[in-house]
Amino acid sequence: MAYGRTRNRKIFLIFLVPAIAVLFLTTIYPMIYAGYLSFRSYDLAKPFVPRVFVGWANYREILTSSEFMHTLIVTFKLMVITLSVQLVLGVGIGVLTAQRLPGMALVRTLLLIPMMISPVIVGLIWLFLYFPELGYLNYFLSLVSISAVPWITSTTWAIWAIAIADIWQWTPFVMMGTAAAIHSLSPEPYEAAMIDGNSRWQIFWHVTIPQIKPVLISLMFLRAIDAFKLYDIIFVLTKGGPGDATEVLSMFIYRQSFTFWRMGVGAAASFVSLAIVVVLITFFFKSLNRSQERI
Amino acid sequence: MLKPATSEKLLCTVLIAIALAVFLVPIFIVAVSSVKPTPIMFQKPPSFVFEPTADHYINLFTARPFAKFIWNSLLVACGSTAFSLTFGTLAAYAISRIRHRRIKDLAFWILSMRMFPPIAVIVPYYILFKTAGILDTPLALIIVYSTVNIPLTTWLMKGFFDEVPAALEEAAAVDGHGLLATFFWITLPLVAPGLAVSAVFCFIFSWNEFIFALMLTGSEAQTATVAVMSFWSSDAVQWGRIMAGSFIIVIPGVVFVLTCQRWLVRGLTMGSVR
Numbered sequence: 001m002a003y004g005r006t007r008n009r010k011i012f013l014i015f016l017v018p019a020i021a022v023l024f025l026t027t028i029y030p031m032i033y034a035g036y037l038s039f040r041s042y043d044l045a046k047p048f049v050p051r052v053f054v055g056w057a058n059y060r061e062i063l064t065s066s067e068f069m070h071t072l073i074v075t076f077k078l079m080v081i082t083l084s085v086q087l088v089l090g091v092g093i094g095v096l097t098a099q100r101l102p103g104m105a106l107v108r109t110l111l112l113i114p115m116m117i118s119p120v121i122v123g124l125i126w127l128f129l130y131f132p133e134l135g136y137l138n139y140f141l142s143l144v145s146i147s148a149v150p151w152i153t154s155t156t157w158a159i160w161a162i163a164i165a166d167i168w169q170w171t172p173f174v175m176m177g178t179a180a181a182i183h184s185l186s187p188e189p190y191e192a193a194m195i196d197g198n199s200r201w202q203i204f205w206h207v208t209i210p211q212i213k214p215v216l217i218s219l220m221f222l223r224a225i226d227a228f229k230l231y232d233i234i235f236v237l238t239k240g241g242p243g244d245a246t247e248v249l250s251m252f253i254y255r256q257s258f259t260f261w262r263m264g265v266g267a268a269a270s271f272v273s274l275a276i277v278v279v280l281i282t283f284f285f286k287s288l289n290r291s292q293e294r295i
Numbered sequence: 296m297l298k299p300a301t302s303e304k305l306l307c308t309v310l311i312a313i314a315l316a317v318f319l320v321p322i323f324i325v326a327v328s329s330v331k332p333t334p335i336m337f338q339k340p341p342s343f344v345f346e347p348t349a350d351h352y353i354n355l356f357t358a359r360p361f362a363k364f365i366w367n368s369l370l371v372a373c374g375s376t377a378f379s380l381t382f383g384t385l386a387a388y389a390i391s392r393i394r395h396r397r398i399k400d401l402a403f404w405i406l407s408m409r410m411f412p413p414i415a416v417i418v419p420y421y422i423l424f425k426t427a428g429i430l431d432t433p434l435a436l437i438i439v440y441s442t443v444n445i446p447l448t449t450w451l452m453k454g455f456f457d458e459v460p461a462a463l464e465e466a467a468a469v470d471g472h473g474l475l476a477t478f479f480w481i482t483l484p485l486v487a488p489g490l491a492v493s494a495v496f497c498f499i500f501s502w503n504e505f506i507f508a509l510m511l512t513g514s515e516a517q518t519a520t521v522a523v524m525s526f527w528s529s530d531a532v533q534w535g536r537i538m539a540g541s542f543i544i545v546i547p548g549v550v551f552v553l554t555c556q557r558w559l560v561r562g563l564t565m566g567s568v569r
Binding site for chain 1: 307310311314315317318319321322324325328337339340341381382383385386388389390392393401403405406407408410411412413414415416417418419420422423438439441442445446449474475499502503504505506510520523524527532534537538541544545548549551552553556559
């Protein structure tokens with residue numbers, strides 16, 4: 001393009017500015033504001049206490065409190081449970097449904113539905129199934145002679161109740177990614193492996209898995225970031241309880257800010273969570289770069 | 296690829312049937328329960344043969360102004376979609392065409408904006424919108440949802456723009472068309488499927504969102520998800536209304552899956568999978 005190169009560049013910049021400006025206003029500004037709050041004593045329950053600069057006091061308070069450490073442990077426990085189950089089930093179903101058989105495309109499509117449902121509705125659906133005394137799930141389990149499980153009322157089971165709802169919603173995501181990745185593979189390595197007389201299991205483990213690994217890693221980081229934000233399902237099912245059995249980081253922030261009205265402490269916890277997410281996002285981008293280079 | 300034996304084929308079919316049952320039965324239960332009379336709602340074994348009732352839907356729309364809440368949801372979803380699609384598409388085109396070594400960093404920065412935990416920024420939003428006097432209006436939610444929808448649109452559309460052959464735009468330039476004319480009359484029509492998919496993703500996200508809507512709206516701009524949740528209280532859970540409302544909220548997502556599945560993979564994996 002010989003003509004007007006600098007003019008084009010100007011137009012490109014004009015195209016970019018609105019999006020960046022909006023994102024600055026709606027994301028960077030609130031984050032700076034949260035950062036500002038995190039260094040202040042900002043207690044809405046005590047309106048007459050002056051809102052002064054308190055340095056690192058809010059951070060020191062949460063980082064030394066056993067309650068906050070407990071929420072971090074619960075958050076990561078939930079993340080490990082949901083991610084590992086989703087990975088195994090998702091790859092399994094993905095491999096099954098990736099076969100080029102009649103009707104399989106429809107099966108893949110139908111399995112995507114849970115992902116498109118509002119998380120709060122997913123919570124309500126599972127609340128209906130888990131509901132003490134009334135829910136269908138324990139009835140279904142009793143048909144296969146499993147005794148009633150106190151899903152949302154017991155401190156041991158509540159985290160599993162949440163995990164199951166999240167696994168139900170997001171296993172299709174891993175399935176979909178696996179099936180799509182398998183479809184993009186070239187047939188040559190398979191032909192070679194078959195000529196060498198390998199079993200189907202060997203081929204799956206030594207040919208398929210290594211080839212789709214980069215995609216799986218990207219998918220898992222996306223899931224990790226989402227698992228970290230998981231909120232709606234917990235809000236509906238347990239509200240962090242019983243006791244503090246399912247109090248994840250986002251629930252802790254919610255409680256500090258809107259139950260105890262300690263905005264400064266809530267903001268400090270928000271920043272800790274932002275820092276963790278930044279680390280996850282960095283890893284995700286690295287893996288995304290790597291998987292795109294392969295394509 | 297591989298020719299499975301008959302017994303393996305049978306096993307496959309059984310496993311796939313189980314997967315379909317596990318992932319679809321809960322949705323089926325919502326649909327059935329939304330028309331089930333309250334006395335037999337929790338009857339066991341669950342009955343599937345009964346005279347369907349419209350009571351739950353009637354109650355849903357008369358007990359609270361649910362039609363208004365659906366309208367609010369639609370307003371917010373359409374507003375946010377229009378807003379984010381415009382800005383996101385323009386930014387995506389620029390990112391796709393600018394040749395600069397830092398442009399990839401900018402694209403990643405934009406994408407990262409949609410990944411931060413919403414709860415971390417709710418307090419600043421609340422204070423900001425209160426000062427601006429737009430708390431409890433659809434506008435507040437339209438602005439907030441753009442933080443997710445603009446990055447999504449930018450990232451998706453960049454992929455579509457990358458695939459438009461450069462020769463087409465160069466030919467238009469040789470013919471004497473300016474960049475803007477080329478963009479609007481040649482490139483945009485070519486990426487129409489991308490625009491449609493981005494629009495649907497923006498719409499579904501906004502339609503489904505709960506926590507921002509809960510914290511930033513009151514009785515005026517309340518959306519459908521928040522309204523359905525309000526039928527849940529510790530003393531009396533009105534399951535009939537909850538199921539009816541849930542079913543209504545589920546519908547757009549299901550329609551989307553059944554009509555656009557081809558493009559879903561790309562949108563959901565942020566380009567990890569093509």
